[in-house]
Structure formats: C-alpha cells, structure tokens
Amino acid sequence: xxxxxxxxxxxxxxxxxxxxxxxxxxxxxxxxxxxxxxxxxxxxxxxxxxxxxxxxxxxxxxxxxxxxxxxxxxxxxxxxxxxxxxxxxxxxxxxxxxxxxxxxxxxxxxxxxxxxxxxxxxxxxxxxxxxxxxxxxxxxxxxxxxxxxxxxxxxxxxxxxxxxxxxxxxxxxxxxxxxxxxxxxxxxxxxxxxxxxx
Ligand SMILES: Nc1nc2c(c(=O)[nH]1)N[C@H]1C(S)=C(S)[C@@H](COP(=O)(O)O)O[C@H]1N2
Ligand SMILES: [Mo]
Numbered sequence: 001x002x003x004x005x006x007x008x009x010x011x012x013x014x015x016x017x018x019x020x021x022x023x024x025x026x027x028x029x030x031x032x033x034x035x036x037x038x039x040x041x042x043x044x045x046x047x048x049x050x051x052x053x054x055x056x057x058x059x060x061x062x063x064x065x066x067x068x069x070x071x072x073x074x075x076x077x078x079x080x081x082x083x084x085x086x087x088x089x090x091x092x093x094x095x096x097x098x099x100x101x102x103x104x105x106x107x108x109x110x111x112x113x114x115x116x117x118x119x120x121x122x123x124x125x126x127x128x129x130x131x132x133x134x135x136x137x138x139x140x141x142x143x144x145x146x147x148x149x150x151x152x153x154x155x156x157x158x159x160x161x162x163x164x165x166x167x168x169x170x171x172x173x174x175x176x177x178x179x180x181x182x183x184x185x186x187x188x189x190x191x192x193x194x195x196x197x198x
C-alpha cells in the first residue's frame with residue numbers, strides 16, 4: 001500500500017501559524033490608502049534621518065549594490081487576511097542602519113505619496129525587517145510598493161510601508177497614518193493589537 005506523505009503541504013494545509021482572528025488567503029490583495037505611486041529608479045532615493053537631523057541617503061544604484069538576502073515569511077493584514085510563505089529579496093535594515101548613530105528608540109517610516117507608519121527601532125533590527133525590491137523572484141510590482149517597500153512581517157502588514165522613501169529616527173513614538181486614525185500604535189498580530197486600546 002502506498003504511503004502518502006501528509007507532510008507535503010506541511011502546515012500550509014491547516015490554520016497552524018494563523019494569528020487569532022485571521023483567515024488564510026492564496027491570492028495577494030492590494031490595500032492602498034491612496035493612488036499607486038510611480039517612482040522611477042532615477043528618481044528613487046532612500047534616506048535615514050537621525051533625531052539630530054543627520055542624514056544618510058542611497059540612490060537606486062547604491063541601494064542595489066548593498067548585500068541583499070532572500071526571506072520567506074508569513075504576512076498578516078489587520079483586515080484579517082494572512083498569506084503564508086511569501087518570498088522576497090531585499091536589504092536588511094541591519095545593513096542600512098549599521099553606520100547610523102542614534103540614541104532614538106522609535107522610527108517614523110515615510111513613503112512617496114505621504115503615507116507614514118511608526119514602530120520601535122528595535123523592531124527593524126536583528127534580522128526582523130528589510131527594504132525589499134523583489135517578490136517571488138520578480139521586481140516588486142508598483143501596486144505592492146515597487147520599486148521598494150518596507151517588510152516587517154512580525155507586525156500587521158500596514159507597518160510594511162509601500163513606496164518607502166525614508167526612515168526618521170524619533171525620540172518619542174509618533175503615530176503614523178493608520179495609528180493616528182485609531183489603529184494600534186504597535187500592531188502585534190499574535191496579541192491581536194488591531195485598534196488603539198487592544
Ligand atoms: N505607502 C503605503 N504603504 C502601505 C499602505 C498604503 O496605503 N500606503 N497600506 C498598508 C496596508 S494597510 C497593508 S495591508 C499593506 C498592503 O500591501 P499590499 O497592497 O502589497 O498587499 O501595505 C501597507 N503599506
Ligand atoms: Mo492592511
């Protein structure tokens with residue numbers, strides 16, 4: 001009798017790995033608070049600004065010359081869809097922040113188009129976040145934030161700013177776009193921190 005491997009699909013077959021209140025989706029929804037930004041590689045820049053106003057900036061060629069890595073992660077949107085095993089290529093924030101001197105504890109992430117989102121600096125460090133420019137082996141589609149977006153998979157996906165253009169290091173935790181509209185200041189999907197006060 002043939003023994004069928006139940007492990008072939010692994011946990012992808014069931015709800016293990018799904019944070020509370022989430023459902024699994026296999027397509028890739030697009031959620032944008034405004035229009036898709038169209039940023040050419042010529043115009044693209046990524047700038048880190050410290051709390052003292054010191055700046056560090058990369059153009060596209062400089063950014064692409066940095067060591068990049070592939071990462072495969074599960075993502076969780078606060079509108080309750082989760083997607084397992086998404087694979088990306090990008091530059092770790094550990095690389096981009098390596099030479100930045102700061103005593104700030106928070107970051108306000110800025111995007112082309114004006115979107116912002118906030119998080120503690122430590123949530124961007126130690127292999128937890130990337131500026132990604134490829135999805136599933138292809139250049140990142142503009143609807144999903146191309147040419148480059150932030151990827152912080154351990155927090156709700158609204159923290160993963162599309163069309164990212166910089167990080168502002170801040171001493172205090174300053175609410176970004178959704179955080180200012182009542183969403184949770186931190187947004188841990190495992191603790192179901194959807195809204196302010198959760
Ligand atoms: N610049 C920008 N980044 C953004 C958003 C946005 O509206 N603008 N939406 C956020 C939200 S709520 C989610 S769920 C994800 C959606 O990413 P996707 O459209 O690639 O699925 O992007 C996040 N990053
Ligand atoms: Mo979202």
